Amino acid sequence: MISFVIRLQEGSGFMKILIIEDDAIIRQELSAFLTKNGYECESIENFEDVFNQIEIASPHLILLDLGLPFHDGYYICRKLREQTQVPIIIITSRDTEMDELMSMNLGADDFVRKPFNTQILLLRMERLLQRTYDKDSQALSDGDLTLDLSKGIVSHKGISEELTKNEIAILYYFFTHKGNIVTREDLMTYLWSTDTFVDDNTLSVNISRLRKKLELLGVSDPFQTKRGIGYIME
Amino acid sequence: MRIKLYLKDKGVFLFIHALISLIISATLFVYQVSSGVILLLWLISFVPLVLWFSIDFFRKKSYYNSLMKTMESLDEKYLLCSVIEEGNFVESVILCDILFELSKSMSEQVNSWKSESLEYREFIESWVHEIKTPVAALGLTLQNKGTASDATSELDRIERYIEQVLYYARSESAEKDFFIKKIILKDVVGDVLKKYTKHFVYQKISLELSNLDIEVFADPKWLGFIIDQLINNALKYRDKTDPKLSISATVNKNNKVLSIKDNGVRIAEKDVERIFKKGFTGENGRIFGKSTGMGLYICKKLCDKLHIGIEVSSVLDEGTEFSIIFPENTMMPYRENY
Numbered sequence: 001m002i003s004f005v006i007r008l009q010e011g012s013g014f015m016k017i018l019i020i021e022d023d024a025i026i027r028q029e030l031s032a033f034l035t036k037n038g039y040e041c042e043s044i045e046n047f048e049d050v051f052n053q054i055e056i057a058s059p060h061l062i063l064l065d066l067g068l069p070f071h072d073g074y075y076i077c078r079k080l081r082e083q084t085q086v087p088i089i090i091i092t093s094r095d096t097e098m099d100e101l102m103s104m105n106l107g108a109d110d111f112v113r114k115p116f117n118t119q120i121l122l123l124r125m126e127r128l129l130q131r132t133y134d135k136d137s138q139a140l141s142d143g144d145l146t147l148d149l150s151k152g153i154v155s156h157k158g159i160s161e162e163l164t165k166n167e168i169a170i171l172y173y174f175f176t177h178k179g180n181i182v183t184r185e186d187l188m189t190y191l192w193s194t195d196t197f198v199d200d201n202t203l204s205v206n207i208s209r210l211r212k213k214l215e216l217l218g219v220s221d222p223f224q225t226k227r228g229i230g231y232i233m234e
Numbered sequence: 235m236r237i238k239l240y241l242k243d244k245g246v247f248l249f250i251h252a253l254i255s256l257i258i259s260a261t262l263f264v265y266q267v268s269s270g271v272i273l274l275l276w277l278i279s280f281v282p283l284v285l286w287f288s289i290d291f292f293r294k295k296s297y298y299n300s301l302m303k304t305m306e307s308l309d310e311k312y313l314l315c316s317v318i319e320e321g322n323f324v325e326s327v328i329l330c331d332i333l334f335e336l337s338k339s340m341s342e343q344v345n346s347w348k349s350e351s352l353e354y355r356e357f358i359e360s361w362v363h364e365i366k367t368p369v370a371a372l373g374l375t376l377q378n379k380g381t382a383s384d385a386t387s388e389l390d391r392i393e394r395y396i397e398q399v400l401y402y403a404r405s406e407s408a409e410k411d412f413f414i415k416k417i418i419l420k421d422v423v424g425d426v427l428k429k430y431t432k433h434f435v436y437q438k439i440s441l442e443l444s445n446l447d448i449e450v451f452a453d454p455k456w457l458g459f460i461i462d463q464l465i466n467n468a469l470k471y472r473d474k475t476d477p478k479l480s481i482s483a484t485v486n487k488n489n490k491v492l493s494i495k496d497n498g499v500r501i502a503e504k505d506v507e508r509i510f511k512k513g514f515t516g517e518n519g520r521i522f523g524k525s526t527g528m529g530l531y532i533c534k535k536l537c538d539k540l541h542i543g544i545e546v547s548s549v550l551d552e553g554t555e556f557s558i559i560f561p562e563n564t565m566m567p568y569r570e571n572y
Contacts, residue, residue: 017551023367029374093366095400097413097455115370115393118377120428152568185435192431195424199440 081107
């Protein structure tokens, strides 16, 4: 099973994220960042009746800091788990293995350390949201071309071809950035974020293999090379 | 305690006693007292004395000997005064009193240092945790503004120095701080590599990962820090035309080895041995600058705490290879759930 992240489609509605963090700047910037990336954000600013506010907000996912006024994150996490299964990602500057273990024991789903890499945070959120709300892995399609992520197969007019993990990731990225120029750097950064540590040469090989496979299926020129810039899938 | 030492101690007394006895015998002899009486007098004055000294010698000898033996059997010699017992002669009582006072004042001193250093460490740790929030806030702000990649990379450097401080403080302290569990090298290496995505993507560094699906026992955070330092070094001293980095693992009979190899600047032969020393910057550090000489020193310290080995070898025209050696520990309880 290939573990892949599917950027939640616009059609399935915005996912609501609740930020519970006492540092105002982080709250504000994180919220701006997530909004820019297609999430609906709310944050808690008054920590006295956190639980009420969580209930009112009823988010799809909670980003929870550990060091908070009134109740600390551990307590909130434990209390929440008594009532709800909403996904919780702990964001904290405490970073020992014990802290992580403790968070997981109290029912958190993931643990991200400060200062965090925003791409990694996004990826983990997406993965968690997909696991929770979007259990059937989808297939992406564009005209006659279909990419089945769960089977790792690309098909065109009834003919199908198996793809390697790297090829799927590349094609997936092209699919989700249709009509935009994708630079080699974008592609590599994306691949690295999914634990596929390819270098420039490997990427070239992967891309040309993918192109060949697609052409074998009868897709002529699936993505054009923009010399010196990158690729584009129309 | 040797008899010579004891006799030397009692020498003056014995000499004076003998002298007095001689004078008395001589006087008695002058007054024509019979030699039998003089002999008797000698016996009376010396037999009890010798008897007493013998008893005294043997009890002191047995006391001091047992003291020495106890001390030798102790791992921490300073604990002697808590197991010592007073003997039945006056010096032993005085000795015990002195030792007791001495160790009391010493342990007070040590305790005050201990609490001071603990306090210092706790402050460093809490400071590091505090500073991470503004650093994270700054990072987010920079990202949202979408500008200044220079500023972002400087921020990355700040982060790395902060980590160094944290792990330095931790490396000083007891073993309770780490948490050994079974980990797969690929996961730890992957987490570190992700931090350097930008370097690899934009500086076209070729990367080769092989055979990293290997399980070892270590604290993932500490090991991650060590690998981070090594990769950071490899990137800092990379080859300018065709930089390469290869990370691989091998399983041997007695150990597992993770090696991080680059084709960058070689470490001068005379520097190789001292590279893990505190504050050592070496030729490369001076040429390339920005070297504190702390990174590898902290790595070595952490490795020592984790009971794993770290080695370096550098060959001309081939670059530098760091190896982290995980000994195969048969004592380690195998726990499936970790």
